[in-house]
Amino acid sequence: MDxxxxxxxxxxxxxxxGLHLARRLAERGEEVELHESRREVSEGADRASGILSISGLKKIGLDHEDSIVNTLYGAYLVAGSERLRIASGRPMAYVLDRKRLAKSCERAAIKAGARIRLGSRLVKTDLQEMSHDRSNLIIGADGAVSMVASTFGFPAIREYVLTYKAEFRSEEIEETGMVGLYFSRGFAKGLFGWHVPYSSDTVELGLGIDHRARLTSSAAFSYFMKDKASTSVVKTRGRALSSHASMIPLSTRPKTAKGNVALVGDAAGQVKATTGGGIIYGCLCAETLSRTISSGKPLSEYERSWRASYGRDLGFHRLAHSYYSKGNLQRTFRILKVLGMDGFLARYGDMDSPSLILKRFLLRGLA
Ligand SMILES: Cc1cc2nc3c(=O)[nH]c(=O)nc-3n(C[C@H](O)[C@H](O)[C@H](O)COP(=O)(O)OP(=O)(O)OC[C@H]3O[C@@H](n4cnc5c(N)ncnc54)[C@H](O)[C@@H]3O)c2cc1C
Incomplete structure (x- = not known):
């Protein structure tokens, strides 16, 4: 059949x-309708953090300027008593206000001509009915627990972390241009704890923990708040300004396109397993999807194309994640310091693309 x-x-x-995809499709002249169950796209957007590499932002072309709250030059990686400082003289990433970012993505999509329906929660029967009409394409950009994926029988995402984060006033942040990542098989088995400075007096602390852990993410967070590694760098003051629990998928879904249905973003598990960052790859894959749709090719072409472009890097992130999850980091940090790799990573590191770091490392070796 044709x-x-x-x-x-x-x-x-x-x-x-989802908003970025709506924008790109509308810019290509496609008819696009987006359904969002919340009454505002910014509602709940701050349950996640907003660290995005400057190089990644350039690639995806989000309107992010109004959302910048801080500029980052590097990171501390802390494992037990070992601390690796990777700092660059140039800005590496921005901390974005997620509510403002969501609103600016919405404005861009509307300006391009997309129809946005807020307060519209689609349920299984709506989705089935819509998909029976073969003149419709159904795209699930509905997050980690995707209703679209379960309705159309897509295979499950196997790895998740449960997260908890809170914002505090802070008496003292060692350096406002640096984030801290705290690796521990106790309070953050499965990912890490973090601190992200928003400004000189406001900081976010958070963590991700394996979904199979016996601890809840909020209990793990209380341990993290008392841990010497974090309290020696950040001194928080008073009660949390706000706090949120959520989840992050750490593995890609084995299948992301079927007939006239496809998945993108967290629904497809297009997330860097090392850090849980999903915006850059999610938006890159949305771009791929918009190209496939506007070229009139079947959605299987999207699946082939995003895996060909980004599958290898997402796979490297998975490998690195499974290495550090085994708790080998103290010794690794010592070795990296002896090899001078902290300086190399500061100069040539790329937060999003491990294959690029490897290439640069090999080229430097050859040179
Ligand atoms: C604590 C935490 C920290 C993070 N930090 C970073 C970071 O620093 N950098 C980074 O790049 N990424 C980060 N991430 C990951 C990032 O937030 C996600 O990868 C990104 O938000 C995924 O976007 P999405 O549009 O695919 O899904 P989501 O943001 O989950 O959006 C899905 C939307 O679908 C809607 N929806 C769901 N079901 C339905 C339905 N049936 N009908 C209608 N609407 C529906 C939901 O209301 C929601 O608005 C973090 C995540 C967490 C939890």
Whole structure:
């Protein structure tokens, strides 16, 4: 049977990735309708942090300037008594206000011509009905626990971390241009704890913990708040200004396109497993999806194309994650320091693309 070009794209989910896809499709002249269950796209957007590499932001072209709250030059990686400082003389990443970012993505999508339906939660029967009409494409950009994925029988994402984060006033932050990552098989088995300075007197502390852990993420967070590694760098003051629990997928979904249905962003597990960052790869894959749709090719082409472009780097992130999850980091930090790799990473490191770091490392060796 010949493949018929669908007439309309229905996006389920108005997170950053769904909104970015809506914008790109509308810019390509496609008819696009986005359904978001919340009444505002900014509602709940701050349950996640907003660290994005400057190089990644350039690639995806989000309107992010109004959302910048801090500039980052590097990171402390802390494992037990070992601390690795990777700092660059130039800005590496921004901390973005996630609520403002969501609003600016919404404005860009509307300006491009996308229709956004807020307060519209689609349920299984809506989705099934919409998909029966073959002139519709259904795109699940509906996050880690994707209703679109379960309705159409996509295979499950196997690895998750549960997160907890809170913002505090801070008496003292060692350096406002540096984030801290705290590795521990106790309070943060499965990811790490972090501190992200928003300004000289406000800081976010958070952590991710394996979804199979016996501890809840909020109990793990209380341990983290008392841990010497973090309290020696950040001194918080008073009660949390706000706090949120959430989750992050750490593995890609084995299948992301089927007939006239596809998944993108967290729904597809397009997340860096090392850090849980999902915006850059989610938006890059949204770009790939918008190209496939506007070229009139079947959605299987999207699956082939995003895996060909980004599968290797996402795989490297998985490998690095499984290495550090085994708790080998103290010794690794010592070795990296002896090899001078902290300086190399500060100069040539790329937060998003481990294959690029490897290439630069090999080229430097050859040179
Ligand atoms: C604590 C934490 C910290 C993070 N820090 C970073 C970071 O620093 N940098 C980074 O790049 N990434 C970070 N991430 C990951 C990042 O937030 C996600 O990868 C990104 O938000 C995924 O976007 P999305 O649009 O795919 O999904 P989501 O942001 O989850 O959006 C999905 C949307 O779909 C809507 N929806 C769901 N079901 C339905 C339905 N049935 N009908 C209609 N609407 C529906 C939801 O309301 C939601 O708005 C972090 C995540 C967490 C939890």
């Amino acid at each position: 493949y018929k070009r669908p007439q309309r794209t229905i996006i389920v989910g108005g997170g950053v990735v």
